Amino acid sequence: MGRTKRVRRKRKYLDNGSSLDDDSNIIDLRKWMKKKGWRNETRLKLKEFKYTGRGVHSRVSFQPEDSLIEIPYDLMITSTVLDRSELQQFLTNKLKLQELLALFLVYERHKGAASTWKFYVDSLPMKNPEVPWLESEEAFGELPDDVMTTAKDKKWALERSWESVRRSIKFQQCPHCKEMLDCVFDADSFAWGYVMVNTRAVYVDPDIVSSLADINSLVSDDPNMALCPFLDMFNHSPEAHTRAELRFSDGNLIYRLTTLRGFQKYQQIFISYGAHDNNKLFCEYGFFLPDNRFDKIAITFGCVMDQIKMRTMQINERQFRYIKDKALCDDLSVSLCGLSFNLSALLYVVFHTDVRDWSSNIFTATYSESDVNNFVKFVLELLEMKCKRTKTFGVFGDFLTNRWNFVVRVLDFLKQSSV
Ligand SMILES: [Zn+2]
Structure with missing residues (x-):
């Protein structure tokens, strides 16, 4: 969802930000949404925050269980909108929802002032978020194995989608x-639309x-994603x-x-995109959190088998x-909470x-103390081999520096717990 910076600092809750009340794109977006039935009863506004970029705040405070925002369905871009759109005439066959939403955005941006979605499209960034899978495969060589695997999968998914769209x-x-x-x-324009959908739907x-949908839907998979004006400005x-x-x-x-937690008035209001580690946040949304309590280092079964061989076990x-x-x-990882189940x-x-x-x-x-010690020593050896110091410059420099710091913290944690 909406963001401009790759790195988030923990002081974000104290960040007062500067008003975007004079931003003509935002004024037009709010006017257009009002005309289409959005009442903004919770008096949400946008600000440019120092640590997160553009984000949402309100002139009222929120208690747990308060409604943060209510958007009329007609203001959302869903399969209902796609099935009534001009895309119907352009395509020879059904496509996946993400592909269609991407094409829809590209076409509405292309139409400019003639688009009925102009004010929403104008609120989207022209530049892609810095997700790693838009970089070249050569650049992937700098990434740790687990991040590289995710980035490659995402890149191939985009390429496969473009191939089927093109045909x-x-x-x-x-x-x-x-x-x-x-x-x-x-x-290029498809990649822009695809990333917008990936990061904002x-x-x-x-x-x-x-x-609600017509019988002859354009959508070949589940109609379970939508783009939602203003809602996509909340940061994670x-x-x-x-x-x-x-x-x-x-x-x-x-x-x-x-919201299930409270927010003070004028404080930035956050939503959670899920309990994601930094690998997931970086690959899906193009940012990461320096103090992410869900962060972990994924370990593949292949790595464990290599380590078993190395120990001649x-x-x-x-x-x-x-x-x-x-x-x-599956789900093999280590974090500041220890080894995964x-x-x-x-x-x-x-x-x-035996x-x-x-x-x-x-x-x-139920593991004995000596079991736990053995596990930790095994993982320490494995990590020290696997996580040799990576480059901390180049296109992924910020991410790699943060990743390396996390690896060092996890190694320290394991060393302490194996004493
Ligand atoms: Zn045209």
Whole structure:
């Protein structure tokens, strides 16, 4: 969602920011939304905050369970809007919702003043957020393995989407400017739309949306995403807690966001995009938090197996089958809270070849002191090998510096707990 800075500082709650009341794009956006039925009962406004960039505050304070914002369904770009749009005439086949939303944004931006969504489109950044997967694959070489894997997957997903979109666009003129459609929709503009959707879309209940949709929908997958003007200006904090729902109010369908914690008036209001580590935040949204309590270092099963070989240990067929059956090769990570549940469980199986039933210890997390010590030593060795100091400059410099500092903190934590 809305942000301009990659790094967030922990002082953000104290950041008073400067008013954006004179910003013509914001004035136009609010006027347009008002005309379309937004009442802004919670008196939300935008400010430029020093540590987070553009964000939302209010002239009123909020208690837990207060509604933060209520947006009329007609102001959201959903599959309902897509199915009634001109995209219907441009495409030979159905596409995924994210692809269609991206095309919609590109086309509405292309139409400029002729677009009925002009004021929303003008509120979007022209520049892409700094997500790592828009960089070249050569640049990926600087990233740690776990981040690189996510970045590559995202890059390939974008390329696959563009390929299927490109093949679906009809060879015909744009009704707006008479240019051929393949000039209106090119790889760069599609990437912009795709990233906007990736960073700003909200989840909506697909059953409610489907019940409103036309039978011949353009959308090939679940209609579970929407773009929502103004709502996409809220910044993320892991301390925030909100509930979002599509619901009927006085006979009208609205999207309501309720805060589950309080906010003082004029203080920046945050929402949570989820309990994400910095890898996820960086890859999905292009920013990270220096003090992210959900941060962790992911470890692959392959790394664990390499370390087992390095120690000239072995696992037998029965151990391997158990590890696979219980999916103990997934969700392996270490953080400032220690080893993840699965990593401890996996190592318990690895270190106890002859135990008849591993489950009774694993699922009660009953490990002896010497077990815990062995696990920590194993992970320390693994991390010291794996996390050799990475570059802290170049295109991902800020992220890598922060990542390295986190690795050092985790190593210190493990060393202390293995004494
Ligand atoms: Zn045109």
